[in-house]
Amino acid sequence: MKTATAPIAPAAGRIVRSIEELVGNTPLMEIRLAHLPDSVRLLAKLEMFNPLLNVKDRPALYMMRQAEVCGALPARGGTVIECSSGSTGISLAALSARRGHRCIIVMPDNATEERRQILREFGAEVVLVPHEDGLPAAWRHAEELQRSIPGSWLAHQDENPENLRAHYETTGPEIWEATGGQVDVLVCGVGTGGTLTGVARYLKERRDVHVVAVEPARAAILNGGAPGPHGIPGIGAGYVSEIMDLDLIDEAIAVPDEAAAGTTREVNRATGLLTGISSGAAAYAARLLARRERWAGSTIVTVFPDTGERYLSLSTE
């Protein structure tokens, strides 16, 4: 199969012509938090610096470029379909708008109103499905839609190898280069598992990095728990996706909803960033690790997937 070439190059210091040139090359920020041992360096990859303010810009661009290269999607005027709780849908909707594609996003009906508004802003059609039915049912709906619209393309982020290739070729190398290879621990939330699988594979090929998956306590399937509704959007899909490589995970930490929300606020106030709830979940797990004797003096890298702007309607204060 033909493969799209790596599309991501640093944009700083030059004039860009499309949002695609703004994807990736995000900063790594040292985070100081209360009760984080002084000897531990906690670095967060700030994915809110992508053009659509989300880590999913990377796989969305890779998946779409690959679909164009292999002929599954025309350069203009095609139909893009995806099932997404928000982030991937938003990235695909933005890329589709530029190319004149019709874009249909199947979403659980508990996704925040901000997300639906952003999708509509890009001209995407939003199909809401009952969240109680679970994500597998939403995927079936998206697959049926794809079959009923001739020539349409379903990105299928949880099966599409371009999802993890984006992270293997961009997020992973960016972390490696920014740290000069000084990474002892990777802490990463798991939705499709694309970020964790791509980054962990890249790093583990280079050194023995301890890889920690982060999941919601109320859907802690990697810890042997049952899937269920929870309050950490973006992670905890309730099933192991096809692209997920479980062998890369050394340990999985389950984070209670309240701990994720509380740590998000703590991170935001400690840094002045406005991060999303899955960033708080990752920071919570990273600090747990950091407090273990084993990791004294180490560098822990985590990924903050998105901005908190899109969750403000969930705030209780």
Ligand code: PMP
């Ligand atoms: N956090 C947020 C806010 C997300 O949107 C996603 C993607 N669903 C993730 C974390 C997890 O990323 P991945 O799908 O690569 O596991």
